[in-house]
Structure formats: C-alpha cells, structure tokens
Amino acid sequence: MLLKTKGVLKMITREHFLAVLHGESNEVFSWTMSFFNELLAEKLLGKDCIPSDAIPQKEFNFGASPQADWAVKALYAERAGMPAVPVGWGVGIYFGHGGPGEFREKSISFTENKRLTLYETGVHKEVRYNPHFYHHYNYPLDELTMDMAINLPNPDDPDRYQGLADEVSYHKNRNRMTFTSLNGFFSGIHYFLYSYEKFLMDLLLKPDEVKVLIDRLGEYNLKVAEHLLQAGVDLICCCDDLGSGNSLLMSPELYRRYFRPWHAALAELCHRYGAFLHLHSHGNINLIMKDLYEIGVDILNPLDPYENMDLSELADRYGDRITFAGGLDKFFFDWSPEEQQAFLENLFVKVKKGFFIMDSGGIPENVTREGWKCFEEAKAALKNKYQR
Incomplete structure (x- = not known):
C-alpha cells in the first residue's frame, strides 16, 4: 500500500512504520529532520500547520503541547513529510529539541532577524535569521572541578510531564506514531552546561571531572526518559553529534569510556517499555557503528554521504537491527531538480531494506515552494515506480 495523495507523500500508519522498523517491509518513507527556522516551515508548508509552540515563549513551558496544537x-x-507526530511543548520544527525531555527554554528578546533565549540551566542562545546561524554562550560552568556545582532541574517533577500521556493517547488512538526529544549525553553538555571547545579538551585533560559531569547528566536524562516512556511515547529522539566530516570528534576508546554506557542504558530503557531509540549524529562515525549496533540503537540518522557515510553499505551491514534515516548529501538542496531526482533514484535502487529519506541537517533557507514541491513529488514518483 502506497501512502500518497496527488503526488505528495502522506503520513503513514503505525503498522507501516513498525513494519519497516522490524524489517518486515522494504518500503521507503520520508522523515524531514528540521527546517532552518519556523518562518521557512511556514512558507513551505502553510501557516495553518505551524503550532503555537514552534518558538519559545516568555516563560518556561512544560508538559504537553497546547491541546489546540495536537x-x-x-x-x-503530514505536510513536512514525517512518519510520526512530535509530542510535548516545543517539539516539532527541530529534530531532537524541545519538549519535557530537553532543558526548557524561554524567550528574552525577539526581532525580525534575531532572537535570544535562556535555558533552565542558565545558558543563553542566539538565533539569527537569513542567513541561518545560532550559538550558545554564558555557560553555567566555566571550568570542571571535582566539587563543581551542577544545578539541574528536578527530573521527577510531575509538572514537567503534565498532560503528555493524554497527548500521546490522542495520536495513538488515531493510528499515529509519536516521538519526543531528550538531551544528548554529549551534546547536552556543550549545549547547556559547558563550552564545546573546553569540553573536547577536557575529555583528555580532565577525565575524572568529565566523568562526574557526564554521569550527572546521564542520570538526569535516564530519569526524564523513563517519565516520557511512562507517558506512552513511541520513540525517543536523542541528538548527539559525535563526528566531523572526516572522523569522530573523539577516539572510539573515549566514546566507549564516556558515552556508550549511557546510550546503551537509554536503548535498554526504551526497549523495556516497548519503545524505540532514534539517535542523531552528524559526521563520519563509521568507527563506532558496531557499538551502536551492539547497544541496540533502533534508528540512526542522518548518514550524509558528504561525510563518508554510505547508507547502502551500512544498511547491508547493520540493517538487520538498525533502521536508517537519511542518505541525502549536505548540498542536496543546492542541486538542480534533475540531479536531485537521480540521487534519490540511486537510493531506491541501491538500498534494499526499508528506510527513511531524511535531509542532512535541516531544510535550508534557499528552498523555494516550487523546490519543496519538486522534492516531495520526486519521492512520491519513485515510491510508485519501485513499489516501495
């Protein structure tokens, strides 16, 4: 059964999603990772499908999305080309971000070209529009010590998850898969607690202090994840960029020492509740693919060929346990429609197992309505041609 309407892909049912995940179907579905910003999403998809929680409000918000947004x-x-519905306040436009599983964010100022926000941990973020740019600053930790104060919210506060189970049930009762976000174990440090550059250096220079920080966040994340799973969420999406275009950001040994145990614990927790772990990591992470396979990651994205991640090869090697989402080149949306069509068709031909087509890092600001329409129609046409 092909799910499409007038040449555009429709959202899929739970049965179709799970068939791909369990290796029972070789269908190809779409999963849009992100849009560079909410203004672009509105331009391409229409204002009527942009939820009111797409950008941070003036106060921290917790729990479910506003009921009017369900x-x-x-x-x-459906319009964005996603196989599951985002649940939780603020989950939607950006993969792996927003919702009760991530530290909450509130708006400080907003202008036509820039917005400033503050997170619960005290870190600030600046987001610029056209061209897209963001960065974090004013981290709560300036240096790592064995007795450093790591102030995190209470993960067991019921207000953080208020109404989430009802939101999840609303979608499950309509045969939709649901997902929400969780802080990364690596990125959760350099987004919210400690600067990226210092953290990378201290992985080598201050191993004991680094372990204290990672374990503190890891314990917090697992407690939060269990509350999300108790609410019935189907997928937990965790953003943990571990690679650069050439290789890992750390040695495989450092990954195994600091982060593999937490990724493994999260995967085990998800499976205990009958749920799934969808891990995001940019970069060439081939050196730890066996680790991700062994610990039980269910879905992995984005596998950018520009970063030496070959979706076809990885699906052949690890596809009996990992379902892959991605496969698009970093510069895919700079190409002509003909080049895009040929690239997509190559994926349909070479990747034999079911998978999700996903952008490499968000739909960029240069994509026009016509360009978006061509992309959607190309995917639908290939599904029809190859009966996938």
Whole structure:
C-alpha cells in the first residue's frame, strides 16, 4: 500500500512504520529532520500547520503541547513529510529539541532577524535569521572541578510531564506514531552546561571531572526518559553529534569510556517499555557503528554521504537491527531538480531494506515552494515506480 495523495507523500500508519522498523517491509518513507527556522516551515508548508509552540515563549513551558496544537502538529507532520507526530511543548520544527525531555527554554528578546533565549540551566542562545546561524554562550560552568556545582532541574517533577500521556493517547488512538526529544549525553553538555571547545579538551585533560559531569547528566536524562516512556511515547529522539566530516570528534576508546554506557542504558530503557531509540549524529562515525549496533540503537540518522557515510553499505551491514534515516548529501538542496531526482533514484535502487529519506541537517533557507514541491513529488514518483 502506497501512502500518497496527488503526488505528495502522506503520513503513514503505525503498522507501516513498525513494519519497516522490524524489517518486515522494504518500503521507503520520508522523515524531514528540521527546517532552518519556523518562518521557512511556514512558507513551505502553510501557516495553518505551524503550532503555537514552534518558538519559545516568555516563560518556561512544560508538559504537553497546547491541546489546540495536537491536531496542528499532526498536520505539520503530514505536510513536512514525517512518519510520526512530535509530542510535548516545543517539539516539532527541530529534530531532537524541545519538549519535557530537553532543558526548557524561554524567550528574552525577539526581532525580525534575531532572537535570544535562556535555558533552565542558565545558558543563553542566539538565533539569527537569513542567513541561518545560532550559538550558545554564558555557560553555567566555566571550568570542571571535582566539587563543581551542577544545578539541574528536578527530573521527577510531575509538572514537567503534565498532560503528555493524554497527548500521546490522542495520536495513538488515531493510528499515529509519536516521538519526543531528550538531551544528548554529549551534546547536552556543550549545549547547556559547558563550552564545546573546553569540553573536547577536557575529555583528555580532565577525565575524572568529565566523568562526574557526564554521569550527572546521564542520570538526569535516564530519569526524564523513563517519565516520557511512562507517558506512552513511541520513540525517543536523542541528538548527539559525535563526528566531523572526516572522523569522530573523539577516539572510539573515549566514546566507549564516556558515552556508550549511557546510550546503551537509554536503548535498554526504551526497549523495556516497548519503545524505540532514534539517535542523531552528524559526521563520519563509521568507527563506532558496531557499538551502536551492539547497544541496540533502533534508528540512526542522518548518514550524509558528504561525510563518508554510505547508507547502502551500512544498511547491508547493520540493517538487520538498525533502521536508517537519511542518505541525502549536505548540498542536496543546492542541486538542480534533475540531479536531485537521480540521487534519490540511486537510493531506491541501491538500498534494499526499508528506510527513511531524511535531509542532512535541516531544510535550508534557499528552498523555494516550487523546490519543496519538486522534492516531495520526486519521492512520491519513485515510491510508485519501485513499489516501495
């Protein structure tokens, strides 16, 4: 059964999603990772499908999405080309971000070209529009010590998850898969607690202090994840960029020492509740693919060929346990429609197992309505041609 309407892909059912995940179907579905910003999403998809929680409000918000947005988020997921609905306040536009599983964010100032926000941990973020740019600053930790104060919210506060189970049930009762976000174990440090450059250096220079920090966040994350799973969420999406275009950001040994145990614990926790772990990592992470396979990651994205991640080869080697999402080149949306079509068709031909087509790092600002329409129609046409 092909799910499409007038040449454009429709959102899929739970049965179709799970068939791909369990290796029972070789169908190819779409999963849009992100849009560079909410203004672009509105331009390409229509204002009526952009939820009210797409950008941070003036106060920290917790729990479920506003109830009026539940149907809106389903419409957003369908138009954006997503196989599951984002649940939780702030989950939607950006993969792996927002919702009760990530430290909450509130708006400080907003202008036409820039917004400033503050997270619960005290770190600030600046987001610029056209061209897209963001960075974090004013971290709560200036240096790592064995007795450093790591101030995190209470992960067991019921207000953080208020109404989430009802939102999840709303979508499950309509045969939709649901997902929400969780802080990364690596990126959760350099987004919210400690600067990226210092953290990378201290992985080598201050191993004991680094372990204290990672373990503190890891314990917090697992407690939060269990509350999300108790609410019935189907997929936990965790953003943990571990690679550069050439290789890992750390040695495989450092990954195994600091982060593999936490990724493994999260995967085990998800499986205990009958749920799934969807891990995001940019970069060439081939050196730890066996690790991710062994610990039980269910879905992995984005596998950018520009970063030497070959979706076809990885699916052949690890596809009996990992379902892959991605495969698009970093510069895919700079190409002509003909080049895009040929690239997509090559994926349909070479990747034999079911997978999700996903952008490499968000739909960029240069994509026009016509360009988006061509992309959607190309995917639908290839599904029809190859009966996938």
